[in-house]
Amino acid sequence: MDQQRLTATVSGDQITISRGTSEVLGIDMESRSVGHWPDGETWEVLAVLPAKLSSDKEESPAEDDETVLCGFCQRQCSARTAHLYQGGWVGDECCWDERLRSSD
Ligand SMILES: [Zn+2]
Numbered sequence: 113m114d115q116q117r118l119t120a121t122v123s124g125d126q127i128t129i130s131r132g133t134s135e136v137l138g139i140d141m142e143s144r145s146v147g148h149w150p151d152g153e154t155w156e157v158l159a160v161l162p163a164k165l166s167s168d169k170e171e172s173p174a175e176d177d178e179t180v181l182c183g184f185c186q187r188q189c190s191a192r193t194a195h196l197y198q199g200g201w202v203g204d205e206c207c208w209d210e211r212l213r214s215s216d
Contacts, residue, residue, distance in 0.1 A: 182206055 118136075121128045129137040139146050144161040178191040182203035189203025195212070202208050
């Protein structure tokens with residue numbers, strides 16, 4: 113019965129999935145590929161993962177009609193006019209004032 117048990121082992125950038133004592137499937141995160149070892153030695157790639165999975169999503173500037181959370185009053189404010197202040201948003205219509213503007 114134990115022969116059918118699946119296990120997954122993480123080693124560095126590789127994940128090896130084994131059934132019992134034989135390795136059946138591997139995921140190589142460095143080359144973003146899923147593969148197996150048909151003869152126990154050769155790495156045969158079955159699929160290549162999309163690049164999207166491994167890249168960090170970049171913060172993009174807010175677009176029109178979007179709202180962001182004002183870091184001061186926690187209200188939704190227009191992303192178009194909001195100001196980026198110390199890593200957070202400050203709503204132009206609610207909390208942005210001359211004092212903050214001068215430190216911009
Ligand atoms: Zn505010």
